[in-house]
Amino acid sequence: MLLFIPTLIGLTVIVFTLLHIGGTTKLLAMYLSPRLTGAARAHVIAELDAKFHLNQPVYVQYFYWLIQILEGNWGITNTPLYSGPVTQAIAIFFPNTLILTIFAAIIIWLVSIPLGVHTAVNRDKPSDNAIRVASLTFYAMPWYLIGVVLIIIFAVYFRILPIAGTVNPSLVVGLSWYHNGISYPTHILLIDALLHGDFKVAWNAFLHLIMPSVTLSLGVMAALIRLMRGTMLETMDQDFVNFARAKGVPEKVVINLHAKNNALLPVVTNFGYLVAGLLGGVVVIEDVFSYPGIGMWLTSAMLNNDMGGIMGGTLLFGLILVTTSLFLDILYAKIDPRIRY
Amino acid sequence: MSAQKTAKEDKHRELKLSMEVFFSNKSAVAGLVIFLFYFFDAIILQFFPQVMPFKHPYSLTPNYVNPIPLPPSKKFPFGTTYPGVNLLTAIIKSIRLDFWLSLAVVVPGAFLGVIIGIVATYFGGLVDEVLMRITDIVFSIPYLVLAIAIGYVLGRTLDSMMIALILVWWPLYARYARSVTLEVKEITFIEAARAAGSSKMKIMFRHILPNSLPPVFVQMSLDLGTIMLTISALAFIGFLPAANLPELGYLTSLGYNYVETAPWAMIIPGMFIVLFALAVNLMGDGFRDVIDPRRRSAL
């Protein structure tokens, strides 16, 4: 937990370093509207020069840049998806990504822990082998391929799930709480529709969430099942599990209380890596499903040479991951009595 | 003298047992066989391209006369993809690039990581603390996102992608090498202290490094697959602007627009990515069985 602040500083140093690899022009690109020309442009550049103290040594510049970041001045993004302040773009795209990852995380947790336990308990049985083969296959599949296979099956062949976006556009025409692809007040269409009691739109938004979140969960799930199975097998060989058996505790309790909880500890420690994988997956999957979130914005920024989008996205993803790690540390301390802060 | 002889015999017996353990694992053997196919493909195209009947072994050959993907047929066993690219030859060419690219990321990444990990354990204390905090910081950005950012700043080319991935990957090995060396250190120092005489540095590189290498090697074999998946994901989202590059991820992205009418254009090159990742994973699991004494004896 003490490492939270240094890590955050390190994160900003990385982003700042990246900005400076190509010289100050990259930084300027982030704060300079491309529509400006001539004298107006020169004027803004002079202003920025003063603001970021670009004539000073780099480490001084870092602090002025950091102040701007802390004040919420993250620069300008200019992509086909959105043009305007980076913070505004984040406000629009982040809620979509959030609901997607939350859905995926719920699916992952609900499925992979029980399956990991099941495979360990039924080691080498047909069900174990089947789940192992399946999870290894998903583990070896690029995210986008999982998405495409799902699209081919459910959208092209069965036609029961929509391919792209967050909602069927014809459903949201003329709604008072929906403008330009953005819903109000939470910017999460599913929730906004429920808030406004529009269940048709909500259902449609839900359908649009299914394939991206399942795709996202499948890749991480595979890794988590493997991890859980391994730690569970290890734990079930431990003395304290055998001692619980020697006490005559019912086998179900031995597995679910004694073995499982201890096997979960390394899983929670490693969950940070899985979240990192999950957030990486978001980038690819939002692209595959044209799902307007941070990932799609980041890709679009990359393709359109938009420094603001790249750095804003990177910083944001970093912040999410660092915060999640902090949360996981706290959780870990909660479940393991040996750790006290 | 006789002690030396028995030590040699022991080593021989251990090696034989290792082989036995690895080859008794059928899926690991299957993984090895598939891996070898990719390996030889990469070797042949890299060093003896003249053996293959390709005019341009290092680029795709588009056919703009008939750009729409064609289904698999006698002439095109895997069909074609946009723009009229013969998938079979394209895949053979792509395997070369992907294979070397993965290796070019894993080997330096592992080298860098292991050196840093060992330095951290060797000096310990503050050095260790600082180095591990640095890995923490690199880990604080999802690796795919960081790779995009670094690669973008360096200019979206194949080389910068490679550098970006190395920069993203070394902390993993640094951590891993550190944990392994710490483990080995405890055992080795006791034994070495008994043998006496040798300096700490010498122990580090004579005893600890070699003993830490096998687990790192296993991790490398597993990572070859992860790297190939990452490369293909980057290529798929359009990181590499240059067209005509024979790369499996790029091939799949060519077929993406035809997913509804020509699913093979995506599925078939995609399958070759999966096959490779699967193979190195199975193989790596097999290696892990060999080096882990506990797994080795369990049934």
Added chain:
Amino acid sequence: MMENRKHDSSPIVKIENLHLHYYTRRGIYKALNGVNLEIRRGEVLGVAGESGCGKSTLGRAIMGIIPRNAAIVEGKILVDGVDYLKPLREYFKKAKKFKPTKNQDLLKKVNEEMSKIRGQKISMVFQEPMTTLNPLLTVGYQISEVLFYHNPGLLASRRLARARATKEDTKNIVKILKEEGEGERLRQYLKNRNIMGLEDQIISIWRRKELHDLKKEQMILELCCEPISSMARGYLEQIEKTNSLPKFSKLPIVGRIVKRELLKEAFKKSAEFLGLLGIPDPDKVVYMYPHELSGGQRQRIVITTAMINNPNLVILDEPTSALDVTIQAQILELVKELKEKINSTYMFISHDLSVLSEVSDRIAIMYAGQVVEVGPKSAIFNSPKHPYTQMLMEAIPTIEAHELKGIKGEVPDMRNPPKGCMFYPRCPYAMPICKEKRPPLFKVGEDHYVACYLYGGEKK
């Protein structure tokens, strides 16, 4: 219970020609090769032998706690006359190729069968106290589990007794205690008032040595009038009567209340028991986690857990080997004390003969998965017969270093054990017949048996 134990002369455990093999990738380890042994009611049987000779395997096999790769090749273990491992043996007989998966299925059934007697009739203490306790659960909970699953009736009756007892009752009880102590009159009174559940609570307070009498009286006076919700009361009365747990999943809310009451009571009882064993601050200790305790304290907790239900048989697998010498002595004291207090049967495994000489009635010497000599302690120490036992005795030189080390030669490779006597390669008296056939146990004295051709079998 105690009464019929004395009269019943059949052994509590009878092991007949037990062969147990571990199947691994490195080969088949023949861990037990025809063990014949019985454990008699009320005795302390010491089991000694070098590390790796199969002592732990034997102990675990009696408990039925064996890994999936352990095959019961032949022979049986009768625990109170029941052959729990029968399915495993039958599977091995039938199977062309031993498969751990199949073995595991059967083990699951064995586990289910045996979980009814484990912790209740037989229990076990493992060697390594640092790993025997679950790091995520309080030690109180880990002791309570045994009570909760095997003795819920006791817990319910303890709780109900405190609800039923009135101020008047506790006053009377103190009076009786002062006049006559914890005798028949107290029992009679408790029985008449239907508060038998108070008995062990009162006694555990009354017997504490470190408390002043006034304090004790005050504590006993507090054992009354504890209110209880009428819903929980009904279920507790049912549990008291049947001594079995209801299906909690069928009673979502009441179930939780009842469960909590029982566990709370179990914590109380655990603390009382720890206090009786002279562990300081028992009320605090039960809420601690294993990592907060030292190795010796943990082993005490483990022993408490194994003993709290007054089991008929306790298997102690090197309970002192992992501890410091001073702590070893304390634990040994504890075991001796328990032996006095609780009339159980003990199987005490150790590689340290001097430890066994302190606690055992009879001693069995194991070598390479066999019992090579068994007899009364005096016979084993005064006239050891088997060449291996004789070497062991010579190898206990001083008080300090008394481990079984200084014996020439190596233990045989258990993947390819000798065809004849296991000790043949190291035996100074080896004869031709020793190489050909395994020696059976020959009687050499009163209740003293040796597996060696020096003492019989020439006629064959």
